[in-house]
Amino acid sequence: MLELEKVSWQVEETETEILRSIDLTLAAQKIYAITGPNGGGKSSLAKMIMGVYTPTSGRILLDGQDITQLSISERARQGIGYAFQNPPRFKGIKVEELLKLAAANNPEKVNIYDLLYDVGLCAQDYLERDVDASLSGGEMKRIEIATVLARNLRVAVFDEPEAGIDLWSFQKLAETFTSIHQKYDTTIVIISHQERILELADEIILMVNGKISLQSTKDKILAGILHNEACLCSERCEKGVGQNA
Amino acid sequence: MKPACVVKDVKKGLVRMLNALDRLMLEKVADLHEIPQGAYNIRKNGEGVQRNTTANIDIVTKKDQPGIDVFVKPHTQGESVHIPVIVTEEDITDVVYNTFDIGEYSDVLVVAGCGIHNSGSRKSQHDGIHNFFVRKGARLKYVEKHYGEGDGKGQRVLNPKTIIEVEDGAVVELELVQIKGIDSTVRDTEIRLAENAKLVVTERLLTYKDQEAESNITVELSGANSSAQIISRSVAQDHSRQSFYFDLIGRNKARGHIQCDAIIMHEATVRSTPRISAYHSEAQLVHEAAIGKIESEQLIKLMTMGLSEKEAEDTILKGFLG
Numbered sequence: 001m002l003e004l005e006k007v008s009w010q011v012e013e014t015e016t017e018i019l020r021s022i023d024l025t026l027a028a029q030k031i032y033a034i035t036g037p038n039g040g041g042k043s044s045l046a047k048m049i050m051g052v053y054t055p056t057s058g059r060i061l062l063d064g065q066d067i068t069q070l071s072i073s074e075r076a077r078q079g080i081g082y083a084f085q086n087p088p089r090f091k092g093i094k095v096e097e098l099l100k101l102a103a104a105n106n107p108e109k110v111n112i113y114d115l116l117y118d119v120g121l122c123a124q125d126y127l128e129r130d131v132d133a134s135l136s137g138g139e140m141k142r143i144e145i146a147t148v149l150a151r152n153l154r155v156a157v158f159d160e161p162e163a164g165i166d167l168w169s170f171q172k173l174a175e176t177f178t179s180i181h182q183k184y185d186t187t188i189v190i191i192s193h194q195e196r197i198l199e200l201a202d203e204i205i206l207m208v209n210g211k212i213s214l215q216s217t218k219d220k221i222l223a224g225i226l227h228n229e230a231c232l233c234s235e236r237c238e239k240g241v242g243q244n245a
Numbered sequence: 246m247k248p249a250c251v252v253k254d255v256k257k258g259l260v261r262m263l264n265a266l267d268r269l270m271l272e273k274v275a276d277l278h279e280i281p282q283g284a285y286n287i288r289k290n291g292e293g294v295q296r297n298t299t300a301n302i303d304i305v306t307k308k309d310q311p312g313i314d315v316f317v318k319p320h321t322q323g324e325s326v327h328i329p330v331i332v333t334e335e336d337i338t339d340v341v342y343n344t345f346d347i348g349e350y351s352d353v354l355v356v357a358g359c360g361i362h363n364s365g366s367r368k369s370q371h372d373g374i375h376n377f378f379v380r381k382g383a384r385l386k387y388v389e390k391h392y393g394e395g396d397g398k399g400q401r402v403l404n405p406k407t408i409i410e411v412e413d414g415a416v417v418e419l420e421l422v423q424i425k426g427i428d429s430t431v432r433d434t435e436i437r438l439a440e441n442a443k444l445v446v447t448e449r450l451l452t453y454k455d456q457e458a459e460s461n462i463t464v465e466l467s468g469a470n471s472s473a474q475i476i477s478r479s480v481a482q483d484h485s486r487q488s489f490y491f492d493l494i495g496r497n498k499a500r501g502h503i504q505c506d507a508i509i510m511h512e513a514t515v516r517s518t519p520r521i522s523a524y525h526s527e528a529q530l531v532h533e534a535a536i537g538k539i540e541s542e543q544l545i546k547l548m549t550m551g552l553s554e555k556e557a558e559d560t561i562l563k564g565f566l567g
C-alpha cells in the first residue's frame with residue numbers, strides 16, 4: 001500500500017546522508033514497529049512518509065500513485081498521519097479546538113470525549129485547557145496521540161508514543177492502537193524502544209545508521225535483540241557483531 | 246414594571262440616535278449587540294449622545310474639560326460601566342478626560358472602547374485620558390478595545406493614556422486589545438500598586454499594512470506584597486512597526502513578571518525594550534521577551550492534520566491573539 005523506493009535524504013548544508021537508499025513496503029492493515037538506536041533515522045523516515053522532508057532521491061508511492069512531491073497537507077488529505085515524537089505546543093489554542101480541527105475531515109462523527117478517554121485523559125479536566133507549556137510532558141504526548149486517533153487514516157505513524165506515558169496507562173494505549181487498527185483498517189507504524197510495544201506488531205523494522213538493517217516478524221527480531229545476540233552498533237564493537245561492521 | 250419601561254424607552258432612543266454603522270462599531274469595541282445593562286455613556290464624534298446611570302453608579306459631565314466623572318459606590322457588586330466612543334467623521338481630533346472612582350470593596354467591569362470609521366481622506370483621531378482610583382479592597386476589570394475601518398486614505402489614530410492608582414488590597418485586571426484598522430497608536434499605561442494590591446495586564450495587538458503601534462507600560466510596585474503580571478502578545482505583519490516599552494519598578498517586597506511575545510511576519514519591525522528596576526532587596530522582578538516568526542513545527546503539525554499552510558497560519562495567529 002505504501003512503498004518507498006530507494007529513498008535517500010541528506011540535509012542541504014551537510015554532506016551526511018540521514019536516510020540511505022531505503023526500500024520499504026508497508027502492507028495494508030498491518031501493524032509495524034520501527035526500532036533501533038538513537039539517531040538511526042526513525043523519525044526522519046516518519047517525516048519522509050508524512051511529507052515534512054522531501055527525498056533527495058527515490059520515490060514514495062501510495063496505492064501505486066507517486067506522492068513524492070505532494071505537500072504535507074496533501075498527504076494528510078490522502079490519509080497519512082503522524083504523531084510527533086516532540087509535539088509542538090500552541091499558545092491560546094484549547095485542547096478541544098485542536099481535537100476538533102484534527103477530526104474535521106473524518107467522515108465519521110468523532111466524539112472528543114471518547115477520544116480523550118482512549119488516551120487516558122478525563123475530558124472535563126482537559127477540553128478547556130490550552131495546548132501550551134502548562135501541560136505536562138505525558139499529557140502533551142497523549143493529546144498528540146489523540147489528534148491522530150481523531151482521523152480516519154490509511155497510514156498512521158506514531159513516534160515513540162509510549163515516551164513519558166506512565167506504566168499504568170500503557171496497556172490501555174496498546175488496546176487503543178489495536179482498536180483503531182480494526183475500526184478504520186489503518187496501517188499502523190509505531191516507532192518505539194519498548195518491548196511491550198514491539199510485541200503489538202506483526203512485523204518489526206530495525207533501523208540503524210539511516211538504513212533498514214532488518215525487517216522480519218516480531219518473533220525472529222525480538223529473539224535476536226532482546227537476547228542481545230545482535231549488536232546495534234554501526235561500528236565494530238566489543239561483541240564484534242556490529243550491523244554494518 | 247417601571248424599570249422595564251425605562252429600558253424600552255432608552256432602547257428606542259438608541260435606535261434613533263445611532264445608525265447601523267454606529268451599532269456595528271459598538272459591537273466591535275464593546276461587544277454590545279444592544280443597549281448595555283447597567284451604566285453607560287456613549288460618545289460620538291466628540292459629544293455624549295446617550296447615558297444611563299444606576300443606583301450605584303453615577304456619571305457626571307466634567308465642567309472644566311471634555312469628559313466624564315464616573316463614581317462607583319463602595320460595595321457595589323457585579324455591575325458594569327460601558328463607555329464606548331465612536332468616531333465616524335474625518336478631520337476630527339477628539340480629546341476626552343475620564344475619571345473613575347471605584348469605591349471600596351466594589352466589584353465592577355468597565356468597558357471602554359473606541360471605534361473609528363473613516364472613509365475620508367483626512368485624519369480621525371481620538372485621545373482618551375483615563376484616570377482610575379481603585380479604592381481599598383475593590384476589584385476592577387477594565388477592558389479597552391480599539392477598532393478601525395473605512396476605505397478612505399484618512400488616518401485613524403488613537404492615543405489612549407491610562408493611569409491607575411490601585412489602593413490597599415485592590416485587584417485590577419486590564420485587557421488592552423487592538424486587532425484591526427488603527428493606523429497609528431501610542432498607548433501609555435501607568436499603574437501604581439499599594440500594599441497587597443494585585444494587577445494582571447493582558448495586551449493583544451495586531452498590526453498590518455503600514456500601521457504603527459507603540460505601547461508603554463509602567464508599573465510601580467509601591468506597597469508591600471503587591472504583585473503584577475503583564476502578558477503582552479502581538480503579531481506584526483506586512484510593513485507595520487511595533488514598539489514596546491515595559492518599565493517595572495519594585496519599591497517594596499513585591500513580585501512582578503512581564504511576559505512579552507511577538508510574532509513577526511513579512512517586512513514588519515518589532516522592538517521591545519524592557520526595564521526592571523528594584524529599589525528593595527525583596528523585590529522580585531522577571532522579564533521574559535521573545536520575538537520570532539511562527540514556529541515551523543506548529544505549522545507542520547496543523548498541516549499534518551490536513552490544514553493548508555494558510556489555514557494553519559490563521560489558526561495559530563487567531564489562537565495566539567485569543
Ligand SMILES: Nc1ncnc2c1ncn2[C@@H]1O[C@H](COP(=O)(O)OP(=O)(O)OP(=O)(O)O)[C@@H](O)[C@H]1O
Pocket residue numbers: 011018036037038039040041042043044045085
Ligand atoms: N533537520 C535535520 N537537520 C540536521 N540533522 C538532522 C535533521 N533531522 C535529523 N537529523 C539527524 O539525522 C539523524 C537521525 O535522526 P532521527 O531523528 O531520524 O533519529 P531517530 O532514529 O528518530 O532517533 P531517536 O531514537 O533518538 O528519536 C540524527 O543524527 C539527527 O541528528
Ligand SMILES: [Mg+2]
Pocket residue numbers: 042043044085159
Ligand atoms: Mg526519533
